Amino acid sequence: MSELVTGEAVALELRPARLPSRALAVLLDLVAAMAVYVAVTIALVASTASLDEAAQTALSIASFVLVLVGAPIAVETLSHGRSLGKMACGLRVVRDDGGPIRFRHALVRGLIGVIEILMTFGIVACIASFVSARGRRLGDVFAGTLVVRERIPVTRTGFVPPPPPWLAGRFSQLDLSAVPDGLWLAVRQYLTRMQQLDPQVGWSMAERLASDLAARTGAPVPQGIPPAAYLAAVVQERQAREARRAFGGGSGASSASASALATGAAPFGGADPAGSPAASGEPSPSAFVPPAVATPPAAPPAAAAGAPAVPPGGRSEPARDGRPVAPAEAPGGRRPGTGFVPPA
Secondary structure: OOOOOOOOOOOOEEEEEEEHHHHHHHHHHHHHHHHHHHHHHHHHHHOOOOOOHHHHHHHHHHHHHHHHHHHHHHHHOOOOOOOOHHHHHHEEEEEEEOOOOOOHHHHHHHHHHHHHHHHHHHHHHHHHHHOOOOOOOEEEEEEEEEEOOOOOOOOOOOOOOOOHHHHHOOOOOOOOOOOEEEEEEHHHHHHHHHHHHHHHHHHHHHHHHHHHHHHHHHHOOOOOHHHHHHHHHHHHHHHHHHHHHOOOOOHHHHHHHHHHHOOOOOOHHHHHHHHHHHOOOOOOOOOOOOOOOOOOOOOOOOOOOOOOOOOOOOOOOOEEEEEEEEOEEEOOEOOOOOOOOOOO
16 A cells, blocks of 8 residues: 555555556557557558658658557546556556646656657566556656556455443543554454454453553553453544544444444453453453343332232232132132243
């Protein structure tokens, strides 16, 4: 990736095109240009047979310049840096600041391309691309342009696990302005791949990232919080702040807690800090822990004094003379079954 800074001080990450893709694009452009040049030459020979030799030579030179030099310049200018070969290979010519090229950029690239591509059979262009860190030939250097890749393969991003619900909103007062983008990227990559790491390796990596993050924020990592859970909570706080800046309104803590609960899993332990491994001081591996099985509901409170006891699922008879009557017994002196099994 190549970082370009625009005039508005915005950093753009672009992927420069390398020599194989650029050579293929130039080859396709040359094949198309030579086909047009041959067709134009045959038409000129057939239509200027009655002219003298000097006129025919002048017309052939003019057709060469127009087709092999002028046409590529016009195509790149009108298409903003996309010739036929570049469109087929997914490339585009842009300025050094990431903006679209204009006529003067295409003119300088085309004129120097005649020397370094046509007259030297591309040897000078290949050498310059090998030497340049961003694969630029001499025409790009003098024109202030760069050939970048437009079609970048999309990679599947991993799922960033949410922190425990009891950590949601705890770092709302943390200063995250001094944390660089590279550290955020490293933390995100760790959180998405921590299941694939060895527990000890993942624990040491989380401690190192947590210490770096704490050094940037100026606040130490709270005691009793696993480093992986701390990283997840801080990342979620940053995402909540970005969401508030983008959409406005809303409480970051409530939205973070809702998103954590909506996932249906607590990857870093239970929801109660007192029962988590962090509170006991024992390190937990940086891996997902399945949520605890929900306990059965508690039994209903005891009935008030003097109230009739109605079995669960049963049905009481209407009161007679102000006194409730117990449900009728089944034949044989047994009460009818209700299907209710008390919790263990």
